[in-house]
Amino acid sequence: MIIHFDVIIIGGGPAGIVAANNIARQGYKVLILEKELNIGSHIKNIKNLFPNFMKADNVLYELTKKTDHKNICLETEAFVEKTYKENNIWFVRTSEGKLYSSHALILATGFRIFDARYKEELGYGLYKGVINTVELEAMIMKKDIKTAQGKLPQKIAFVNCVGSRDEKVGNHYCSRVCCINAVKQSIEIKELIPDAEIYCFYMDIRMAGQFYEELYRKSQETYHVNYIRGRVSEAAETIDKRIQIKAEDTLSQLPLKMTVDLLVLMTGVEASDSTTKLSTQLKINGEYGFAKSTNLHLSDNQTIHKGLFLAGCCKRPLTLPETIADARAAALCVVDYLKNN
Amino acid sequence: MQNWGFSVAPSRIIDLDKDDVSSYKIITDKVPSAKRCLMCGACSASCTSKEHIAFNFRKIHLMFRRGQLQNLSEELDKCMLCGKCRLVCPRGVNARAIIFNMRIILNDMTYKNIKV
Numbered sequence: 001m002i003i004h005f006d007v008i009i010i011g012g013g014p015a016g017i018v019a020a021n022n023i024a025r026q027g028y029k030v031l032i033l034e035k036e037l038n039i040g041s042h043i044k045n046i047k048n049l050f051p052n053f054m055k056a057d058n059v060l061y062e063l064t065k066k067t068d069h070k071n072i073c074l075e076t077e078a079f080v081e082k083t084y085k086e087n088n089i090w091f092v093r094t095s096e097g098k099l100y101s102s103h104a105l106i107l108a109t110g111f112r113i114f115d116a117r118y119k120e121e122l123g124y125g126l127y128k129g130v131i132n133t134v135e136l137e138a139m140i141m142k143k144d145i146k147t148a149q150g151k152l153p154q155k156i157a158f159v160n161c162v163g164s165r166d167e168k169v170g171n172h173y174c175s176r177v178c179c180i181n182a183v184k185q186s187i188e189i190k191e192l193i194p195d196a197e198i199y200c201f202y203m204d205i206r207m208a209g210q211f212y213e214e215l216y217r218k219s220q221e222t223y224h225v226n227y228i229r230g231r232v233s234e235a236a237e238t239i240d241k242r243i244q245i246k247a248e249d250t251l252s253q254l255p256l257k258m259t260v261d262l263l264v265l266m267t268g269v270e271a272s273d274s275t276t277k278l279s280t281q282l283k284i285n286g287e288y289g290f291a292k293s294t295n296l297h298l299s300d301n302q303t304i305h306k307g308l309f310l311a312g313c314c315k316r317p318l319t320l321p322e323t324i325a326d327a328r329a330a331a332l333c334v335v336d337y338l339k340n341n
Numbered sequence: 342m343q344n345w346g347f348s349v350a351p352s353r354i355i356d357l358d359k360d361d362v363s364s365y366k367i368i369t370d371k372v373p374s375a376k377r378c379l380m381c382g383a384c385s386a387s388c389t390s391k392e393h394i395a396f397n398f399r400k401i402h403l404m405f406r407r408g409q410l411q412n413l414s415e416e417l418d419k420c421m422l423c424g425k426c427r428l429v430c431p432r433g434v435n436a437r438a439i440i441f442n443m444r445i446i447l448n449d450m451t452y453k454n455i456k457v
Contacts, residue, residue, distance in 0.1 A: 231381035248382030
């Protein structure tokens with residue numbers, strides 16, 4: 001049996017939810033397919049949002065409320081296997097064998113975090129003292145920042161650009177959110193452990209967003225975070241299970257080594273598995289596994305196929321406000337398409 | 342002439358009107374990946390030579406790029422050409438080939454007859 005909707009949205013993250021809400025309010029029947037048990041995607045794992053430290057829970061609550069509309073049908077734990085188009089109708093098949101059809105389809109399959117084990121020299125997965133940004137965020141959520149030995153860390157180092165701007169792992173692009181996220185997390189650590197020493201290793205600090213630069217300045221002025229310009233080239237475990245790192249302080253032009261209790265890798269943003277799979281299947285695959293719109297400036301939500309639209313991080317790394325704005329734009333394109341076809 | 346016990350030190354300013362930046366063109370022609378360097382310092386941090394002796398490839402590369410060729414020949418002798426810097430470089434710069442070519446440009450006798 002095929003269940004028909006006006007629009008099917010693949011992905012129940014912020015992009016999918018906002019797009020669904022905006023389309024549903026125009027009187028169209030929308031189906032959201034989410035592969036996990038709960039909607040909200042990565043927001044579920046974040047405590048505060050940069051740059052204003054708004055509680056991510058509040059955003060999640062508002063987003064969840066948006067799905068509570070008579071025109072929105074929400075299917076969780078629905079993993080999309082295949083999408084195809086026949087006679088101007090889109091068909092979506094889930095792994096459970098359910099078949100849905102619609103006039104328009106939105107891809108909002110989002111991103112995933114880079115697997116830091118590919119950067120072997122940084123010791124992620126080898127040493128317990130090396131964690132990634134998501135694991136640190138989980139500690140911040142629990143208000144319990146501890147080393148693997150259960151001690152309070154006194155010296156913490158952040159490494160930026162892990163898995164982004166890196167030819168060796170095939171990701172040439174900048175993930176855009178890691179710099180500001182490192183600033184945010186270092187402030188949160190300082191609030192939980194006021195006497196902790198924090199070092200942030202960077203290649204370039206990219207604060208290209210409203211209030212980002214101000215937060216960066218605040219982290220230096222109020223929270224005494226130390227910024228060192230240099231890429232950490234290797235990490236090794238000491239006998240007392242701390243992490244020794246080597247870098248060059250490129251501004252003083254001297255090699256630098258230090259031992260830290262916790263090494264946090266600011267892992268970059270990559271296209272999610274679903275993004276790569278579906279965009280390849282639909283032949284709209286762009287660079288680095290992301291989906292490709294027809295024109296970056298003029299038609300960023302449209303694709304080469306009529307009735308197929310893109311929203312959010314399936315195109316490129318975006319911040320949350322950008323994702324939500326993009327989802328609204330996608331909704332407008334879809335409503336326009338439904339009216340004229 | 343009266344010896345006052347001191348002399349005028351040579352200028353340590355980078356003067357892009359006068360300094361020889363053309364040598365670097367030879368490097369980028371032979372090793373195009375040199376242009377991609379973003380001066381992150383991963384090469385000098387992982388360097389095996391710097392464990393024993395002051396050696397900083399990133400700095401030498403930048404000095405060469407800016408046409409500051411004085412004393413670079415002796416500096417370059419400190420490299421053991423192990424190639425570890427190539428492994429950590431995020432931009433895939435062939436640092437070893439750059440050092441090879443710098444030595445040739447600076448007329449290092451050992452490398453004069455080697456074709457790279």
